[in-house]
Amino acid sequence: MLDPMSLAAITAVLGAVGAGMANEAGKWAWESAGGLVRRIVGQEVAAPTGPGELSAVARLVHESVRDDPALARAWAAFARTAPLPATADGIPVLPPSIRFFTDRQGPMRLLEREASRKADGRPRLALIHGSEGIGTSALAVHWGCREAARFPGGQLYADLRGASAGTALDSAVVLRGLLVQLGMDQDDIPPGAADRRASFRRCVADRRLLVVLDHAHSSAQVQPLLTSAPEVFTVVVARRPLPGLDAVPVPVGPLSDKDARRLLTDLAGSQTVAAARAVLPRVLERCGGSPYALRAAAPLLLEPEAEGAPAPEPGPASAPALADPAPPRHRTGEAFSVTGRDPVRTAAERTYRGLEPGAARVYRLMSLREWPALGPDVVASVAGIPEAEAAQSLGVLAGGQLLELTDTGRYRYRPAIRGHAEATAFRTDGIAACSAAMTGTVRWYLRLAVRARLAALPQAWAIGPLYDELAGTSGPYGDEGEALTALRAELGNLVQAVLAAEEFGDPDSVYQLCQALWPLQLKAGHHDEILPALRAGARVVDTHHPGSRMAGRMHVLLALNLMELWHYEEAETHLTAAVRAEAEAGHRRGQASAVESLGLLRLRQWRFQEAYACFEEASAVLDGVGPDDEGARDLPRARALLERHRGRALRGLGGFPEARERLESALGFFRAGADPYNAARTLTDLAETHLAEGRPESALPLIDEATATLDKEKAAHHLAHLRALRERCLSAQE
CATH class of the missing domain: 1.10.10.10 (Winged helix-like DNA-binding domain superfamily/Winged helix DNA-binding domain)
Structure with missing residues (x-):
């Protein structure tokens, strides 16, 4: 068994805690780790953001605990209850294959040869490539379905959407989808791209698994998705060879006339093909061996006399008639x-x-x-x-x-x-009609998104004319969860709507759509998918409305998203821009919120003294909010949240008595205001403070109260964190 005080064990614990920050309990554990590291080392240590920094922090902890039994006990208690790497026990399957599949024996032999190759440390990797409509995706899926018994660990499929650089999915987004297919809970998926790669490779290490990566754009997109696990076979599908990808090439060309005729016969029936023999050569020539074209032509064989005649142009009578298919x-x-x-x-x-x-x-x-x-x-x-x-x-x-x-x-x-x-x-239709259709599509998605956003987060504020218009109206959603589900279902379309609104010069739609994505950041963790939209929001606001309230809002939303993706330096840049914009706009409530967010970033970075200073600054900004100013009604709650954050920062600094005082003040407000969720969060912070101070007996009743509150909320990850805290308390009392 690995010595818990060894450098390897300490590194593993810190890595697991960092990878577990996809949910609130994981963020708590990370913050607690930062405070504990500071106490063990005796000085502030910046939170690691990569493998090299993590190893350096682990080395500092290792050197401190090996000669101090009390510090060693504190670390061991934390390590015993630290989050373990998330598991994934699902058995994924491919999409169904097509019913009629013709030829391709040569490519299938190449796939068979690579899949059967003896494991020698090199990844099993094949690249199927061919022009669109030639059947490359169908080949990959058909071969995988035929060989399903070869892969008892499952068959993963991901569409990389690589038709162009603008639509190609980021590898971190693809990894999220693969981990979900493997059975990992959404709230357990690591936020960082490097941790996702590590989780994916760990989850597939001992599986006999097929991975199909369809519509790949480049080797750079594919490389992070590869593994050298001996029983994993990865099949990449692309339109062309991908330079830099060391894969067995599996080229797919047009079907021969013989195989094309066979496919038409399978699709339309032998009698139909026989009846169409007069036009069949022309059909085969036009289809050029493309399975897609052949499938599209099959229904037309039912009326062979119409095959050679031009059909009238569909649409308005005023539209000009088209000749035989023109060059695209x-x-x-x-x-x-x-x-x-x-x-x-x-x-x-x-x-x-x-x-x-x-x-x-x-x-x-x-x-x-x-x-x-x-x-x-x-x-x-x-x-x-x-x-x-x-x-x-x-x-x-x-x-x-x-x-x-x-x-x-x-x-x-x-x-x-x-x-x-x-x-x-x-x-x-012309440019005017196309522009109207594009605008109408964006507006439809905007209205859907705003209604869902208002239902998913009814207490949160947002800026924009449509929010003002729809505020207080009853939407089509039964509860907050149903509204969140609607937003999640439309996520890809909403991101495209933001980019379209940016392209067509519609800043108001960009701003309102970006704000509608907030529930997906806050509650669903879709940070990677949302990032392109939020970047667009920041670009647009800096162009059209710099130094405005909206500028502050856009930069805060982007910064909070970047924070969850561990892009701390970029997040700081946008938070600084947000503070500046809110100050220029004279919106003190928004300015305080931006400064508070900067403090939360500092907590994530284990920079507790700077975090405390930010919360103090935010409180001073709130002092300038007048009784008739916007946000005045929210001031008591805002101050209570700042008290809680101050307590967290003081705990990290080792100032336990004042930390308890701040946290108890916040707890009193949340209890009196019937805010059970924030009360439970503050109880958890208070219990952490008592435990860090060496008073586990005082922490236990707080843990029990928080647990009783959250049992009603069904907050599974928070409850798991409370169970770990309780175990640490009991261990400390032994």
């Missing part, structure tokens, strides 16, 4: 550039020309942004049609393979298909 166009600013013909675009054009006008219009107008998941509600609003009609149009588009059905029951475009739809929208 891509929008670049206000201009259009013509590219070469390809089977996927040709198939999309053929299918589009057969649509009814209503479905054709939906196809065009919803393609103007890469929305991750479209439902009939937003489509109905943007297209100005009943929701039932919108649902029917989406079903028609999915049936024609112009949209894909997602796991959530909503729809999305393939990248190349969206490019065709977007170019067609600008050609057919």
Whole structure:
């Protein structure tokens, strides 16, 4: 058994505590660790932010405890109850394979060879690459489903959305999704990218597992997702080879005419293919061996006489007729550039020309942004049609393979298909109509987000005209949890809405959408996914409204998000900007909140003296809030929170008597104000202070009271922290 006083054990404990900061209990443990390290070492020690710094801190602790039995006992008691690395015991499975799969024997042999290769320390890694619509994703999933018995530890699938650099997911976001698939609780996923990589590699180390990373953009995106675990086989899917990725190449090209004919026969039936033999050569030539194009062409074989004739252009009667499928166009600013013909675009054009006008219009107008998941509600609003009609149009588009059905029951475009739809929208509907559709989509998501935000955090304040309009109205959500679920379901769309509003010069929508994401920061931990939107919010406010209340709000939201991702220096920059903006705007309540947030950052960094100074400064700023000023009604609660924070900072500094005094003052307010959640948090802080002071008998009744309060709140992680505190108290009494 590892000696708990060894350098390796101390390093492991500090690493586990740092990785556990995804929930409030983990943050408590980290703050407690900082105070304990300070007392053991005898001086302030900056919180480590990387493996090198963590090893240095562990070395300081090791050198101090090995010659002092009292310090060793204190560290051992903490180490025994420190959070353990989160476990993941789920068995993930791949999405279902397609029913008809043709040929690809050569690529499958390459996959089989790499999967069966004897473990020699090198990662088992294959790269399937080929043009869009050629069947690379289908190959990866089909092979994985066929070989499911080979991987009893499960089969992970992640869509990296790498159609472009702008849509490619950050590896930390992908790792979060992989850990969830493996069965890790959302609140246990480490906040830092490095800790997520370590957790992922630990969770898969002894599994026989398949990992499919679909739609990869670059080797840089993929590298953090790799592991050298001997029984893990990773299959990367991309449009092209990825320089810098040492993987077995598995190129996928067009189907031969023989295999293309076989796929058409599977899809349409032998009698249909036989009846269409006159046009079959032309169909095969146009499809170019693309499985996507062949699947799109199969329904048309039911009416072979129409195969060679141009169909009327769908949509308004005034729209110009289209000739036989033209070369596709891509929008670049206000201009259009013509590219070469390809089977996927040709198939999309053929299918589009057969649509009814209503479905054709939906196809065009919803393609103007890469929305991750479209439902009939937003489509109905943007297209100005009943929701039932919108649902029917989406079903028609999915049936024609112009949209894909997602796991959530909503729809999305393939990248190349969206490019065709977007170019067609600008050609057919014009820039004004497309701009109106884009604006309408953003406004719809804005209204949904604001209503959900007001329901998810009814006590929290927000700035903006739509918040003023909807405040106090009854929304469609039964409770706070239901509203939070709605925000989580639309997260990808809301981030895209922020970026679209920035692009189209709509700062008010940017600000209000960013504030609507706050519950997902505070309660759901989606910090990585939200980050691009909050960065956009800071950019926009610095351009349009510097030195304003909104500038303060945007920079605080971004800073708090960065703090959770361990980007402490950048968080400090934005908090400083927020303090400056609120002061320039004369908004003292907001200024105090920004200074308070800077103090909370200092607590996270184990800089307790600076944290205390920030809380003192925030209190002095609150003294300047007049009785008629905005935020005046909230002053008693704000002061109580600052008292609690002061107590936390003093505990870290070892000033236990004054820390208890501050915490007891805050506790009295929360008890009197019927605020059980903050009362329980303060009771926990007070118990931590008694225990650090060497008075475990005084801590126990406080722990019991906090536990009784939180049992009703079902705060699982906080309760786990209280159980650990109780165990430390009992151990200290022995």
